[in-house]
Every structure is written in C-alpha cells, then in structure tokens.
Amino acid sequence: MKKKVGVLLINLGTPDSPKVSDVRRYLTEFLNDPRVIDISWLGRKLLVNLIIVPFRAPKSAKIYKALFDSNNGVSPLLEYGEILKAKLGDKFQNEDVTIELAMRYGNPSLNEVCARMEKAGYDEVIVFPLFPQYASSSTGSALEKALRLIRNWYVIPELKVISQYWDNPGYINTIVERAKKYNISEYDHILFSYHGLPVRQVDKVYEDRNCDNHDCDKEINEENRWCYKATSYATTRLIAERLGIAEKDYTVCFQSRLDNEWLEPFSDKVVEAWGKKGAKKLLAFSPAFVADCLETTIEIGDEYQEIFEKHGGERVDLVESLNDHPLWIDTCEKMIRERL
Numbered sequence: 375m376k377k378k379v380g381v382l383l384i385n386l387g388t389p390d391s392p393k394v395s396d397v398r399r400y401l402t403e404f405l406n407d408p409r410v411i412d413i414s415w416l417g418r419k420l421l422v423n424l425i426i427v428p429f430r431a432p433k434s435a436k437i438y439k440a441l442f443d444s445n446n447g448v449s450p451l452l453e454y455g456e457i458l459k460a461k462l463g464d465k466f467q468n469e470d471v472t473i474e475l476a477m478r479y480g481n482p483s484l485n486e487v488c489a490r491m492e493k494a495g496y497d498e499v500i501v502f503p504l505f506p507q508y509a510s511s512s513t514g515s516a517l518e519k520a521l522r523l524i525r526n527w528y529v530i531p532e533l534k535v536i537s538q539y540w541d542n543p544g545y546i547n548t549i550v551e552r553a554k555k556y557n558i559s560e561y562d563h564i565l566f567s568y569h570g571l572p573v574r575q576v577d578k579v580y581e582d583r584n585c586d587n588h589d590c591d592k593e594i595n596e597e598n599r600w601c602y603k604a605t606s607y608a609t610t611r612l613i614a615e616r617l618g619i620a621e622k623d624y625t626v627c628f629q630s631r632l633d634n635e636w637l638e639p640f641s642d643k644v645v646e647a648w649g650k651k652g653a654k655k656l657l658a659f660s661p662a663f664v665a666d667c668l669e670t671t672i673e674i675g676d677e678y679q680e681i682f683e684k685h686g687g688e689r690v691d692l693v694e695s696l697n698d699h700p701l702w703i704d705t706c707e708k709m710i711r712e713r714l
C-alpha cells in the first residue's frame with residue numbers, strides 16, 4: 375500500500391495587514407510565546423502586554439505598511455511561503471504527498487492547518503520549519519506548537535522533523551547563486567546580517583550556560599552545533615569560501631534587537647561604523663531568512679541605507695532572500711524526499 379504523506383512547512387508569520395489592530399494581534403501572540411520572551415509568566419504578561427506591544431504596535435504598523443506597499447499590498451513572507459507550497463506541490467503532483475503551509479503566529483494558523491491535516495489521515499507527517507539555523511524561539515517554537523497539536527490527534531502518524539540545515543549544500547548554493555548578480559569586488563565591505571537573539575537564549579544550549587567558552591565565531595563542533603551563533607558563523611564561512619570573500623572583508627552581525635543584551639555586533643552599529651570609516655558601498659546577505667520580510671526589505675534595505683548615508687556612505691545593496699529561486703525549491707524537495 376502506498377504511504378500518504380503530509381508535509382507541514384512552518385514559517386514565523388506576519389500580520390494580516392499593516393493596520394495597527396492586526397499588528398497588535400500578531401505581536402501579542404508572538405511575544406507572549408515563552409520561547410520568545412523567556413521570563414516568568416507574570417513578567418512576560420506585564421512586559422509584553424503593558425509595555426512592548428502598546429508602544430511597538432503603532433511604530434511597527436508604519437514599517438509594515440511600507441513593507442506591504444513595496445510588495446503589491448501583501449507580506450512577502452506569506453507570498454513566498456505560498457509560492458514555495460505551490461511549487462513543491464507541483465514537484466509531488468504525481469505522488470501521494472501533500473504540501474501544507476502554516477505560520478507559527480498569525481495566518482494560516484497552525485491550529486487550522488493541523489486540523490485539516492488530521493482529517494486528511496496521513497500515514498506520515500514531515501514537519502519542516504523554514505529556519506536554516508536552529509533557535510529555540512524560531513525552530514523550537516514552531517516544532518513545539520506543531521507537536522503539541524499533533525499529539526492530540528486520535529491517530530498519530532509516523533512523524534519526521536527537519537530541525538536545522540545551516541550547511542545544506544543546496545541552501546548554500548542558492549545564496550551563492552543570488553550573490554552572482556553582484557560584483558563582490560566593487561564593495562568596500564560585506565555584511566552577513568542574521569536575526570539577533572538574547573545572549574541568555576544562546577547560552578541556554580550549553581551545559582555550562584556560556585557560549586563565550588566555545589569559540590563559536592571560529593568553529594563548529596559537537597558541543598556548539600545547536601548554538602545559533604555558531605551556526606550563523608558556520609553558514610557564513612561556507613558562503614564566503616564559495617564566493618572567495620576573505621575573512622577581513624566581511625563581518626557577521628545581528629539585527630533587530632529588543633535590548634542591548636542581544637548578540638553582538640549589532641548590524642546597525644556595523645553599518646554606522648563602516649560609514650564613518652569612509653566606506654561607500656556595502657553588500658548585505660541575510661542568510662537566516664528564507665524569504666524576504668520586514669527584517670530584510672525594510673530593516674536592511676531602508677533603515678540601514680538611511681544610517682549608512684547619514685554617516686557618509688552611499689549604498690547598501692541587499693542580496694535577495696532564497697524566496698522562489700528554483701534551486702531553493704529543488705533543495706526543499708530534496709530535503710523532503712530524503713525523509714519519504
């Protein structure tokens with residue numbers, strides 16, 4: 375008998391629209407996740423619902439409006455997720471494999487998609503979070519929520535989980551292909567800007583609770599292979615090596631911090647420093663994001679451009695995310711086929 379397989383792609387999520395009310399609802403769900411704001415229940419409720427969300431929602435709504443306006447009124451994160459789902463669907467059209475897409479926060483919700491998947495009665499479900507580098511707040515949270523929903527199904531099928539793929543050759547190749555549009559030697563410096571994380575969360579993957587003891591900027595090994603900082607640097611080394619970018623010509627940096635206790639160096643400060651040093655052109659990669667989103671299009675494309683110009687620079691070019699690149703679709707197909 376042929377196996378009936380369901381593949382659950384999960385990305386972070388995005389507001390339904392840039393209206394303040396929709397952004398508020400999205401941020402409330404997102405930031406009340408204990409894997410995202412990992413403090414006591416009461417502390418999180420007070421901090422998120424009384425301080426962060428009320429102040430942040432109107433500001434974030436403005437930048438979300440710019441993002442949606444730049445992409446025909448829709449969130450690129452959702453649009454590229456749907457394209458990925460459709461193109462993978464085409465790859466498996468003659469097989470008993472169905473591709474589904476859900477968002478960890480917002481819509482299409484994991485609740486709704488998992489309910490549909492339960493009804494479909496799969497023999498095997500492959501849970502596939504769209505985050506190349508593991509972090510408890512992204513991959514961990516997506517997997518936890520999906521598994522929490524699936525554990526309530528009457529029939530729990532065979533389960534496979536894709537956890538991290540920071541070194542997947544197809545993932546690296548796609549980024550390298552995207553970069554070919556740019557003449558690397560034209561740039562004064564190259565940035566590899568990853569989404570930031572609180573240092574406290576990075577430390578938690580270690581028994582000794584201290585990432586600083588593990589040389590994560592230099593090597594990846596048995597001890598640090600689940601460390602987001604180590605995998606971010608390791609992905610960077612693979613891309614830089616393929617593109618012939620010398621270590622002195624690039625900086626790994628971390629963006630989107632909520633406070634100063636996040637991974638350093640901060641991307642905005644690196645951009646500012648290169649402007650002050652007289653650099654004119656920077657090229658930015660954003661390997662943590664498989665699809666363009668607020669953090670790439672607006673934060674790097676607009677905000678860092680503004681910071682750079684303010685400090686004497688001219689242009690920050692952004693290497694497009696994996697989005698719907700055919701190599702990326704093939705890579706996802708291969709990762710799924712390896713688990714069938």
Ligand SMILES: C=CC1=C(C)c2cc3[nH]c(cc4nc(cc5[nH]c(cc1n2)c(C)c5CCC(=O)O)C(CCC(=O)O)=C4C)c(C)c3C=C
Nearest residue numbers: 386387388389410434451509511512569572662667668669
């Ligand atoms: C790469 C994966 C991501 C990790 C890890 C991550 C951790 C993380 N994020 C926040 C806070 C915010 N992130 C926001 C947007 C956002 N984050 C990711 C990915 C990761 N986040 C993406 C893809 C996006 C963009 C979504 C889109 O709609 O385009 C936001 C919202 C925007 C804003 O108000 O600035 C917040 C807030 C924390 C606290 C965190 C880990 C602790």
Ligand SMILES: [Fe+2]
Nearest residue numbers: 386569630669
């Ligand atoms: Fe984030």
Ligand SMILES: [Fe+2]
Nearest residue numbers: 585590601604
């Ligand atoms: Fe580390």
